[in-house]
Amino acid sequence: MLIKILLIAFLATFFLYFINNSTKIRAKAWQKIIIFILPFLGIVSVVWPDGLNMIAKQLGIGRGADLLLYFLVVVFLFFGAKVYLKFKEVSIKQDKIISKIALLEKEEEE
Amino acid sequence: MKKYSDVAIIIPAYNEGAVIRENVLNVLDRFENVICINDGSKDNTLEELLKTNAQTLNHLTNIGQGGALETGVKYALKNSKIKYFITFDSDGQHRIVDAEKMIEKIKKEDLDILIGSRFLDEKSNIPGLKKLILKMATVFTRMTTGLKVTDTHNGLRVFNRRFAEKVDLKNFGMAHASEFLEIIKNNKFKYSEIPVKINYTNYSKSKGQPIINSVNILFDLFFNKKG
Numbered sequence: 316m317l318i319k320i321l322l323i324a325f326l327a328t329f330f331l332y333f334i335n336n337s338t339k340i341r342a343k344a345w346q347k348i349i350i351f352i353l354p355f356l357g358i359v360s361v362v363w364p365d366g367l368n369m370i371a372k373q374l375g376i377g378r379g380a381d382l383l384l385y386f387l388v389v390v391f392l393f394f395g396a397k398v399y400l401k402f403k404e405v406s407i408k409q410d411k412i413i414s415k416i417a418l419l420e421k422e423e424e425e
Numbered sequence: 426m427k428k429y430s431d432v433a434i435i436i437p438a439y440n441e442g443a444v445i446r447e448n449v450l451n452v453l454d455r456f457e458n459v460i461c462i463n464d465g466s467k468d469n470t471l472e473e474l475l476k477t478n479a480q481t482l483n484h485l486t487n488i489g490q491g492g493a494l495e496t497g498v499k500y501a502l503k504n505s506k507i508k509y510f511i512t513f514d515s516d517g518q519h520r521i522v523d524a525e526k527m528i529e530k531i532k533k534e535d536l537d538i539l540i541g542s543r544f545l546d547e548k549s550n551i552p553g554l555k556k557l558i559l560k561m562a563t564v565f566t567r568m569t570t571g572l573k574v575t576d577t578h579n580g581l582r583v584f585n586r587r588f589a590e591k592v593d594l595k596n597f598g599m600a601h602a603s604e605f606l607e608i609i610k611n612n613k614f615k616y617s618e619i620p621v622k623i624n625y626t627n628y629s630k631s632k633g634q635p636i637i638n639s640v641n642i643l644f645d646l647f648f649n650k651k652g
Contacts, residue, residue: 407595407597409488410488410489410492410597413465413484413485413486413488413492414484414488414492414495414496414499416485417462417482417483417484417485417496418482418496418499418500420482420483421480421482421500
């Protein structure tokens with residue numbers, strides 16, 4: 316029972332944190348929707364795990380826990396790919412800036 | 426006697442402190458406009474460069490050979506007297522006579538870019554596995570760009586202003602070599618190759634391009650096509 320309270324508390328905190336900062340966070344509209352729905356679904360599955368089992372059975376997966384695991388893997392890979400691409404983009408920008416600085420420094424020197 | 430006042434020779438350098446000064450001085454003997462880019466070296470490369478008369482630019486951190494070339498090209502473009510640009514490696518594996526030969530040829534044949542090829546020259550003693558991987562990279566690049574080149578990853582190139590103005594690389598790592606070819610293709614530039622000899626000295630072999638780097642070249646080719 317304790318774990319349920321902790322999980323719900325954590326998900327609720329995450330949800331509230333996001334709402335409070337949602338104007339500052341630059342995310343695409345559909346990303347916002349997902350972030351809004353996820354903690355809600357999390358709470359539902361903590362309170363009512365049988366629901367998860369039922370969905371899993373409908374999808375041909377034995378248990379709700381497996382469904383959760385598969386879901387987690389997909390989300391993790393997606394998240395990783397997104398962070399990687401973003402990192403590449405930022406690093407190209409940084410490289411261009413370093414090149415620019417070298418040129419400006421040289422100009423200043425002359 | 427120095428000549429080539431209309432030529433800029435661009436030398437990117439990363440951790441070449443041991444040999445950079447001597448190599449740059451040799452180039453300075455023949456060329457007036459020598460532009461060196463210290464690409465965030467961790468050793469004394471920058472200090473050694475500043476002891477020479479080369480025009481030296483400094484990257485705050487290492488961004489890759491392609492990035493250093495781009496900085497050099499952009500700097501050279503500011504000098505309106507420069508008509509031709511040479512990219513030259515800092516570790517002594519390129520020969521100055523080849524660069525001079527290339528300048529004569531590009532002027533005579535009015536090309537946009539002239540690329541050095543070690544495969545047109547029988548004298549270059551290319552280590553076995555490296556040869557295989559470079560050949561693979563070449564076959565792949567021929568397929569994707571349709572350009573008839575024999576050596577896609579040769580750092581010795583000469584190009585004119587028209588080409589230099591198009592240099593805006595996405596990949597600052599090794600894949601920049603393929604991007605040079607894409608510039609040719611996208612702008613329908615006139616190109617040609619010329620045999621050059623690569624000095625695979627013990628120094629360049631020991632530090633320059635470990636075999637694992639060839640894997641990077643292949644990986645870049647397949648997966649890092651322009652972002």
